[in-house]
Amino acid sequence: MKISVVILTFNEGIHLQRCLDSAKSISNDIHVVDSFSTDNTSHIAKQNSVKFYQRKWENSHAKQLNWALATLPFEGDWILRMDADEYLTDELIEEMKIKLPHLDSDVNGVYLPLQRVFLGRHIKRGGANGVKIMRLFRPGKAYSQQKWMDERMVVPTGSTTTFKGAFVDENLNDISWWIAKHNQYATKEAIDLLSASFRNPDLRVQDDTLKRKTTEKVVYNKLPLFIRAFLYFFYRYFIQLGFLDGKEGFVWHFMQGWWYRTLVDVLLLEVRIKYGKDTEAIKTYFLKEHNIDF
Structure with missing residues (x-):
């Protein structure tokens, strides 16, 4: 084999x-x-x-x-x-x-x-x-x-x-690298959430594990901006006992579970303020400013 x-x-x-x-x-x-x-x-x-x-x-x-x-x-x-x-x-x-x-x-x-x-x-x-x-x-x-x-x-x-x-x-890079990388990720995550709001997810070819992951994303996407990032952090850090992982655990759950997802919501809010529900204008913005065609 x-x-x-x-x-x-x-x-x-x-x-x-x-x-x-x-x-x-x-x-x-x-x-x-x-x-x-x-x-x-x-x-x-x-x-x-x-x-x-x-x-x-x-x-x-x-x-x-x-x-x-x-x-x-x-x-x-x-x-x-x-x-x-x-x-x-x-x-x-x-x-x-x-x-x-x-x-x-x-x-x-x-x-x-x-x-x-x-x-x-x-x-x-x-x-x-x-x-x-x-x-x-x-x-x-x-x-x-x-x-x-x-x-x-x-x-x-x-x-x-x-x-x-x-x-x-x-990952062995320092925290400054991590922050810069997740700033880039936030733009892509915002695009995925916008794309999901434009269409229904196709679950037909997905096994149970992937289907559950997609469903969780759909539910998260329907929650109010900013509140969902806090709820996600609260669930991870307190309900799922993230606080037991010490200082490193706090940094991880705060940065990846709250800060990063709040940054995504800030980007979504900015797009909504500028372009409302004009999908073509939104697509043009991301193509021009971020070289991403979705």
Whole structure:
């Protein structure tokens, strides 16, 4: 049973070696798709003798990933999608080696639990730990949702299963980088929420896990601006016991659960004040100011 790995990169020199070392523990068919990095990302990839490609970034993670899945010559029976700031736990590595060869032929995707490390601390509570994400799938059996943020893999046919072993998301950049990145994310998140308000979500090809995630987004989108960000933080930090993760946990839940989502709502309010419900004017604004065509 052979596993291929696909990793999208842009200026990931700080993370890539760690990611590749982890990927090599389960694969000798590793594909790195780079968006013309200006740091030492390409040097690290070539030093490790992985398959390295460069493709212009089209301002969409989904487009880049779907291009890779449709184009690259994967040799594996399964494809593992990794971000450069992620690595695999020993438990997951062992579980993949033992279980993958024995899965039923109708199983086309595997959900993997996420462990998040922030400011050096494993964030165990507040809904941050153990989130199931589709990351392992058979070639030709999965694609990425065409969303600007929080895109998920869709497995439209066959069944899916879940492994117990986790992968770890641990970004090593400083908090200033994190804030700048989430400022960019907020614009894309605002676009996704606006897009959702223009149309009904299609749940027909989604399994239960993805359907539940989409439904939660729909419910959140219907709540009042700003109040929903506070309620979300309150739920995560107090009801889901996020406060037990110490200072690092507070920073994570405050910044990612309240500050970030408040920033999204500020952007939505700004657009509503300027353009009301004029969808064409809204689309023109995001294309002109942010080079995003939705």
